[in-house]
Amino acid sequence: MDLGFGGEVAEFYQRYRRGYPPAVFDALADAFALTPQDTVVDLGCGTGQLTLPIAARVRAVVGVDPEPDMLVLARRAAGERQVGNVSWLLGADTDVPALGALLGGGTVGAVTVGQALHWMDHDALFPRLRPLFRAGGGVAVVTNGTPLWLQDTGWSRALRGVLERWRGVELHRSCGTDDASQRRYRDSLVAAGYDVGATTVDYTAELSLDELVGGVYSVFSVDTLPAPEQRSEFSARIRRALHPETRFREHVRVTVLVGRL
Ligand SMILES: C[S@@+](CC[C@H](N)C(=O)[O-])C[C@H]1O[C@@H](n2cnc3c(N)ncnc32)[C@H](O)[C@@H]1O
Secondary structure, three states, X not given: OOOOOOHHHHHHHHHHOOOOOHHHHHHHHHHHOOOOOOEEEEEOOOXXXXXXXXXXXXXXXXXXXXXHHHHHHHHHHHHHOOOOOEEEEEOOHHHHHHHHHHHOOOOEEEEEEEOOHHHOOHHHXXXXXXXXXXXEEEEEEXXXXXXXXXXXXXXXXXXXXHHHHHHOOOOOOOOOOOHHHHHHHHHHHHHOOOEEEEEEEEEEEEEEHHHHHHHHHOOOOOOOOOOHHHHHHHHHHHHHHXXXXXXXXXXXXEEEEEEEO
């Protein structure tokens, strides 16, 4: 399963992808009444943006991802941060039944899916998860803000222009953050028999040009990432298009859509 998240993309992801503010973890803990006895599964864990902070609140976490390079970096970060209660599993949404066989039914407080559901078949996933959960447990679909090039600011529109010219394609996919995707996820949770609720966490962040370019690299796939020798030209184009701004403010809305049993 090669989704293009390997190699340097994983490195850019770990270095530049924004994590989640503490209020998101409070919302998850509240939604599922998580305790230090609980087990959480983080599906599509990437380099551990959700996995590592939530591990501080529960007994054990299983981080699951189909991209080995993401898992290697996540595991290394856990070691550096002395997080000792996460197991890392190479796998995908389709491996949930095997995970259920390992953990046992009715044992999981929450399955989190952080900025990854758009890679999965959510209509198949939500029913498949149900046997895992203890009473009051459930699934949280967490989306981490509108992509950098689709925001309602001058710099974001200018960035989009540069990226579209570079790639030669229109960029409109919002990776599950848009209202229509949220409605589809909600309807799918209801159809699978979950009680559904949602919380949003809003904050403002400021990025340097390097952080902006790094954030863009983290969403390229391995085969579309500018080659190392093209990167100074790539960031020069962005710098010229966004001139004279050198700091970029973004409004980030994190949505936590929860389905509880
Ligand atoms: C955009 S990253 C999100 C990483 C992290 N959860 C976060 O919140 O930033 C998407 C991750 O989903 C993983 N992924 C893609 N398809 C998947 C699937 N079918 N099942 C599980 N994970 C998948 C990718 O390998 C990648 O690490």
